[in-house]
Amino acid sequence: MEAHKISNLEGLHIGISGLIGAGKTTLCTELGKVLNLPTYYEPVIDNSYLSDFYNDPKKYSFPLQIYLLNQRFQQQQQIIWQGKGGVQDRTIYEDSVFAKMLMESGLLDQRDYNTYCKLFSNLSNFMRKPNIIVHLDVEPEESLERIKARNRECEKTITLDYLVNLRKAYEEYLADISKVIPVIRVNWSQFQDPTDLAKKIAQEYEKMNFIHIIEFQTPKSSK
Template identity: 40%
Template sequence: MLTKLIVPNKLEPKERKNGDGYFITISGNVGAGKSTFTEIMGNALEFNTSFEKVVGNPYLSDFYEDQSRWSFHLQLYFLSQRFQDQKRIGELNQNHIQDRSIYEDVEIFAKSLHDNKKMSDRDFDTYSELFYCMMTPYLVKPDLMIFLDGSIDTILKRINQRGREMEQKIPNDYWIDLHNRYKNWIKNYTHSPVLVIDIDKVDLIEKPEQVEIITKEIKKILK
């Protein structure tokens, strides 16, 4: 199977009004193909798109050189960018697909840095408090989470293939830790239904016929 739908047991149906836009967010480890998936599926669904800001990020290269020194700064930058993006999505109320969810910032990346002693208790507590204060009153929940899942071998291969110099300096243990955290996190995600895409089998560039299959699946879920 290319896809698998997961609907949390305690998920309350989202109240919708005529004219409400659908909001899809994409999650997955570094190298899973979120940006490519967002671009292709955004075109196929005729949804607005937004992408994680990597080019021009003022902290990313420093972070990869010294994670302990720059972890708090990087996470605050991503949180600021993602909050502005998701707030705008809610205000516009149009069909939209987003490259990486805001939930991953605190529940995957910040926790990983904290657990691995690369973010202090003080910084993690401050960051987490800010995150949850921003989340509840201001941000719209997604109608669908699409999780790009696959083997760690596929993730590592893609990271190596795209050849970003700053990523090549990071030990594989870092990517493996994130991979395992994603596996556990998605099991406990409850904000929306989850469509799991098997990236070991799905390649929207090499197998464009899969775009139509996944498009139909997404439309069926949203309706």
């Protein structure tokens, strides 16, 4: 596939999804360069709740989810207003994965989860879906190794069990979101060349947008 074919991704809103430590931020940066698209990152460094959440998840799960929902909604609106598309490190739709998992594991009570879902539903009336989601498939064990390697203080309490449960929640999320947004899953157990990946994404997206027309001949009337 020729390099100029990547141009069919210009102006698109591409969401990058995956487990914690999957490599979303790195890919987001590189794809932004290759495709000449603005990049939008997950609010991690400025997140005043994250460290508290990992230390006491039951107490801080609800305020963390509300904080992230607000931050991502602002980011989503910025992408729409600027009208240039972009590569986004985790979209607002992905937050539902964490909220549901927290509820099912007893770290977020049903009342707070219902409030979160209602707020998300209200905000969704003002959102425009990404054109495509690229999901990075990484095993929980590999994800944990990458988390340890980047050595963020707020992530030191993340366990393998947490990542295994998160992986299961992602499978449900991908099955649902793929009904309304095209999803491309990429084996990201090893980092790949972003230019090659951009070409493959463009190729797959072109297939997804191909319009098939079926015509029926009008039967000739018998005389």
